[in-house]
Amino acid sequence: MTDIEYAKAIQTKAMVANLEMNAALTTEQQAQIGQDFIADIAELSNRESKQKTLTSMKVDVRMGGLC
Known part of the structure; x- marks a missing residue:
């Protein structure tokens, strides 16, 4: 979900x-x-946070590491 979609x-x-x-x-x-x-709103916020975390993890894995 983009920031615009979230808003x-x-x-x-x-x-x-x-x-x-x-x-x-x-x-x-x-x-x-x-x-x-x-x-x-809390549910939306949690979903957004989880999505950002997963996206960050995917980038880390592609770069050869996992946080």
């Missing part, structure tokens, strides 16, 4: 969370939407 994914999730917040009827629903949004 667009976060932007999309933020837009959806905002729409859901506007439609929420209770503060409990808003709290759940906020928690879900944070979990989604």
